[in-house]
Amino acid sequence: MALTEGQWQIRGLTLGPGTAYDVLDSSNPFNCQVRAEQGGDRAWAHGSWSGVEWQAERVVPINILIDVGANDIAATIEARHALAAAFRASHVDLPLTFALGGREYLLWGRPRMVEPTMDLLGVGKAWVRAAFVALDPMIYSATEHEVGPVSLPTWSGGLTVPLTVPFTVPATQVGGLDDLSTAGTVEVGLRLRVDGPVPQPRITITDPDGAATTLRVDITVPSGQWLDIDTQARTVLLNGDPAASRRGQAVGEFPLLQLGTSQLRFAAAEEAAGTLSVRWRDGWW
Known part of the structure; x- marks a missing residue:
């Protein structure tokens, strides 16, 4: 781990053991609530009803004692x-990482508050209440897993021997396959990068229970160009450019990685020299 047990980090500033920032036990990254889109009392029956429900944003209070170790105002x-700079406003989501129980976790969101009190300033200390709002409420592993580059499949061997009864020796697939494993408590999205040349790239994920999900993109990715595919956000971008969306050419389903070990299969409309790289993180609620 980059952090030691009990440490937190945002914008490169480390809080917790070994620093001037003591993070109090009341700091809690695990609070999460459900957001109900529709709900209310039943008009002609007991109780109430609720429509579709989702996880709400995760609000993380971080309570800090600044203690520089001397009466140095x-x-x-x-x-x-430095703390205020780390918690300044941001127009993009930032990673907040923290180490607990021997594992380093990550939340994506934005700083929302840094509120110091001046009561102890005379003895060189300060209480600070800070807050971080994880707009994506899932807790991820700080370590990102990666597989690849995976080449498109080729076939070797395979022939029919003219014996009394024709005897077929099957061909062997080389490339195009790999295993993806995830822990945690929830399925997670995949970040896929397809580097050309690849005609009509196809990615299939077969879950541990044998269910298969296939996504095909009906374009030819030229040599020197690539597709960025986010299966959680369901985006398909040529060369990573938001203005060059190829979402309309995506056919099938965007696969999520289920708990356990799944099989990845990479294919195309014909043999080519392109490759696929896959990145993901473990996820928890």
Whole structure:
């Protein structure tokens, strides 16, 4: 782990053991609530009803004691400045990482508050209430898994021997297959990169229970170009450019990675020299 047990990190600033920022036990990254889109009392029956429900954003309170180890008011104020800079507003989602129980976790979201009190400033300390809102409420592993590049399949061997009864020796597939494993408590999305040349790339994920999901993109990815596919967000971008969406050419389903070990199959409309790379993180609620 990049962090030691009990440490937190945002924008490169590390909090917790071994730093000037003591993170109190009241800091809690695990609170999460359900968001009900529709609900209310039943008009002609007991109880109530509820429509579709989703996980709400995750609000993470982080309570901090700045303690520079001496009655140094100036050093305490400088530490406050650094903390305020780390929790400043952002127009993009940021990673908040924390290490607990021997594992490093990650949340994606935005800083929302950094509120110091001045009561202890005279002795070189300061209480600070901070907050981070994970707009994506899933907790991810800080470690990102990666498989690839996986080449398109080729076939070797295979022939029919003219014996009394024709005897067929099956061909052997080379490339195009790999295993993907995930832990946690929930299925997770995949980040797929298809590097050309690949005519009509096809990605199939076969779950541990044998169910298969296939996504095909009906374009030819030229040599030197690539497709970025996010199966959670269901986006297909040529060369990673949001203005070059190829979502309309996607056919089939966007696969999610189920718990356990799944099989990846990479194919195309014909043999080519393109490759596929896959990235993902474990996920928890």
